Amino acid sequence: MQCYNSTCLSPTIGVAPQIFASALQFFAATQCLLSEKPVPDADVRNLEKFDFIIVGAGTAGSILANRLSAINDWSVLLIEAGDDEPVEAKIPVLNSALLKNKKYDWAYQTAPNGKNNLANKNESVNWPRGKILGGSSNLNAMIYVQGNDEDYKNWYDAGNKEWSVEEVRRCFRKAESFQDMKALENPVISNHYGHNGPLIINTFNSTYGYSKKVLCAWDEMGIRNVEDLNEANVMGSGIMRATAADGIRQSHNRAYLNPVVTRKNLKIMKNSFVTKILIKNLSKTAYGVEVRRKTRKYRLLAGKEVIISAGAINSPQLLMLSGIGPREHLRAKGISVVVDSPMVGQNLQDHILLPIPIYGDEPGEKSVADQQFAVIQYLYNRTGSLAENRVANVLAFYSENKNATYPDFQSHLHIIWKNDSNLRNLLGNIYNYKDQVVNPIVKMNQKHAIYMHAFNLLHPHSKGNISLVSNDPYDYPIIHNNYFSDPRDLESAVTGIKMLTKVVNTTYFRSVRAFLGRMEWPACNVYELDSREYWKCVSVNMSVTVYHPVGTCMMGPDPTTSVVSSRLKVHGVNSLRVIDASIMPNITSGNTNGPVTAIGERGAELVIEDHMRASESRNIGERNAELDIEDYTINK
Numbered sequence: 001m002q003c004y005n006s007t008c009l010s011p012t013i014g015v016a017p018q019i020f021a022s023a024l025q026f027f028a029a030t031q032c033l034l035s036e037k038p039v040p041d042a043d044v045r046n047l048e049k050f051d052f053i054i055v056g057a058g059t060a061g062s063i064l065a066n067r068l069s070a071i072n073d074w075s076v077l078l079i080e081a082g083d084d085e086p087v088e089a090k091i092p093v094l095n096s097a098l099l100k101n102k103k104y105d106w107a108y109q110t111a112p113n114g115k116n117n118l119a120n121k122n123e124s125v126n127w128p129r130g131k132i133l134g135g136s137s138n139l140n141a142m143i144y145v146q147g148n149d150e151d152y153k154n155w156y157d158a159g160n161k162e163w164s165v166e167e168v169r170r171c172f173r174k175a176e177s178f179q180d181m182k183a184l185e186n187p188v189i190s191n192h193y194g195h196n197g198p199l200i201i202n203t204f205n206s207t208y209g210y211s212k213k214v215l216c217a218w219d220e221m222g223i224r225n226v227e228d229l230n231e232a233n234v235m236g237s238g239i240m241r242a243t244a245a246d247g248i249r250q251s252h253n254r255a256y257l258n259p260v261v262t263r264k265n266l267k268i269m270k271n272s273f274v275t276k277i278l279i280k281n282l283s284k285t286a287y288g289v290e291v292r293r294k295t296r297k298y299r300l301l302a303g304k305e306v307i308i309s310a311g312a313i314n315s316p317q318l319l320m321l322s323g324i325g326p327r328e329h330l331r332a333k334g335i336s337v338v339v340d341s342p343m344v345g346q347n348l349q350d351h352i353l354l355p356i357p358i359y360g361d362e363p364g365e366k367s368v369a370d371q372q373f374a375v376i377q378y379l380y381n382r383t384g385s386l387a388e389n390r391v392a393n394v395l396a397f398y399s400e401n402k403n404a405t406y407p408d409f410q411s412h413l414h415i416i417w418k419n420d421s422n423l424r425n426l427l428g429n430i431y432n433y434k435d436q437v438v439n440p441i442v443k444m445n446q447k448h449a450i451y452m453h454a455f456n457l458l459h460p461h462s463k464g465n466i467s468l469v470s471n472d473p474y475d476y477p478i479i480h481n482n483y484f485s486d487p488r489d490l491e492s493a494v495t496g497i498k499m500l501t502k503v504v505n506t507t508y509f510r511s512v513r514a515f516l517g518r519m520e521w522p523a524c525n526v527y528e529l530d531s532r533e534y535w536k537c538v539s540v541n542m543s544v545t546v547y548h549p550v551g552t553c554m555m556g557p558d559p560t561t562s563v564v565s566s567r568l569k570v571h572g573v574n575s576l577r578v579i580d581a582s583i584m585p586n587i588t589s590g591n592t593n594g595p596v597t598a599i600g601e602r603g604a605e606l607v608i609e610d611h612m613r614a615s616e617s618r619n620i621g622e623r624n625a626e627l628d629i630e631d632y633t634i635n636k
């Protein structure tokens with residue numbers, strides 16, 4: 001637009017500028033439609049007693065607060081370190097604006113090990129985690145993937161009898177309210193999803209044209225297009241489902257907390273950090289928590305249970321601070337050992353993300369007018385690029401074996417328009433690459449668009465761990481991601497990457513004169529582009545994260561090899577459970593917010609079942625004395 005930045009020179013009688021200004025004012029005012037009342041911050045007294053205390057109002061914690069407080073007789077306290085969400089969390093494209101903002105993101109970084117991620121600043125990978133009502137469901141990219149049946153069969157076969165494929169699938173459906181009008185016309189897809197749950201599942205209000213062309217290309221190379229990836233057991237390629245509707249994020253606080261904040265038996269503390277679980281030494285029974293809110297310290301008591309839903313990094317940290325963890329490690333940090341639980345903080349699994357730059361002639365540059373119009377479009381009817389994720393709305397799941405029913409690899413896609421002003425932020429700030437990596441790609445982008453395939457290895461053998469720096473709860477824990485510590489992962493990743501780079505030979509990519517670009521790094525520049533050695537070097541030096549840490553309080557029957565039982569009770573401690581991403585024995589196929597939702601739903605059922613059974617047995621007089629929760633958990 002040529003007159004952009006210049007003054008208007010035409011004569012006017014004032015009417016035209018007035019209607020233009022009034023329309024712009026009108027659109028500016030519609031942003032208020034996005035705001036919601038803040039969640040009331042509970043008034044609590046020191047030593048106040050609740051039936052349940054839940055630590056962390058994230059994906060899992062929000063579900064627990066909703067389901068447990070549905071039982072009128074129970075009092076529930078939900079404690080969250082973060083605050084209400086800002087409006088940016090609701091607008092799909094703006095989630096990355098919250099990353100590294102320490103009010104809303106814990107902004108963890110992995111520990112350097114001198115071998116991996118040498119191309120990243122500080123040789124470490126950014127690991128954001130939501131510190132906000134809704135937790136990481138309010139920071140994430142809203143991609144809704146349920147995982148493959150085989151994931152849950154593996155959990156079940158490892159001795160976790162509450163987690164059969166059927167039970168997990170039922171819990172997905174319990175959570176979901178599937179609202180994609182077109183897909184609902186297909187009975188197979190419609191039956192696959194739930195329809196009456198709190199969490200709206202839809203597709204982005206999307207106007208992408210280019211991602212459809214990539215879908216065709218993936219299909220041509222053998223990653224077959226499917227109508228619904230979840231129904232297809234996450235094999236093939238297709239449009240992603242999203243926890244977004246009408247252009248607005250459907251976080252777990254929006255879905256599960258906001259509708260129930262007025263319940264009299266539910267209190268929510270915001271900006272409140274739990275520093276310790278209180279555990280009776282002799283009976284090893286959890287009976288409350290220590291909390292800090294601003295300058296005040298509280299001890300709050302739980303009559304039935306304490307439930308930790310602080311996520312895959314903070315849950316093991318809190319257990320260790322409270323004396324539950326590997327004995328020697330706790331002693332070294334001056335923490336008295338309540339239970340020697342060697343697997344706390346171990347078994348850390350994550351999905352790596354390796355960007356593969358494929359350059360092409362289209363799309364061209366976005367004009368300033370296009371970018372400004374997108375904002376108006378969003379304010380007008382919640383469509384356009386603000387209503388979409390920054391990642392394109394397509395996914396590919398594939399395996400080396402073309403007939404496989406279990407995916408080995410996943411790819412996301414970033415479509416980066418020519419000369420995109422956000423690219424430097426993505427590479428340098430979010431992926432945390434050094435300038436030597438960033439500059440050549442930004443320079444290439446001046447002339448070419450990029451179809452950045454974000455490759456991910458779905459089932460890594462490598463395991464990391466989380467440990468304490470000290471016994472100070474405010475010290476961030478040490479995160480060793482240990483990517484590629486198991487050599488099988490490197491071989492497997494290279495195989496998956498090389499399958500993906502073949503996309504340049506497909507009809508569409510040939511038509512835009514696509515070519516694979518180099519990720520410049522001195523140690524890797526000596527290898528031929530696209531050779532196995534080149535990809536090994538790039539993978540080791542540049543793999544970042546898809547933000548899926550899990551497994552650090554893993555579930556299993558044996559206390560020496562797991563942290564919680566199949567009913568999510570902490571081994572060796574009564575009245576204490578962990579319910580969040582950390583309980584996964586093995587990481588699922590794809591993005592983890594959906595599976596953590598099923599964990600939250602199943603976890604809530606297990607808590608309710610256990611306590612209902614206890615009160616039934618009390619009612620039918622099996623026990624005369626008032627049931628003591630300590631006796632109950634011991635005798636069960």
Ligand SMILES: Cc1cc2nc3c(=O)[nH]c(=O)nc-3n(C[C@H](O)[C@H](O)[C@H](O)COP(=O)(O)OP(=O)(O)OC[C@H]3O[C@@H](n4cnc5c(N)ncnc54)[C@H](O)[C@@H]3O)c2cc1C
Binds near residue numbers: 081133136143144
């Ligand atoms: C940037 C990003 C993008 C992602 N994109 C996707 C995606 O598109 N699709 C997908 O499926 N998954 C995605 N994920 C992963 C997914 O969001 C997580 O797996 C899921 O939200 C984890 O849920 P959780 O309940 O285990 O933990 P969280 O949702 O992280 O909740 C933990 C909560 O506990 C609070 N807390 C922690 N410690 C304490 C304490 N001591 N006291 C009080 N409160 C505490 C935290 O502040 C937080 O609110 C993404 C994650 C991130 C960070």
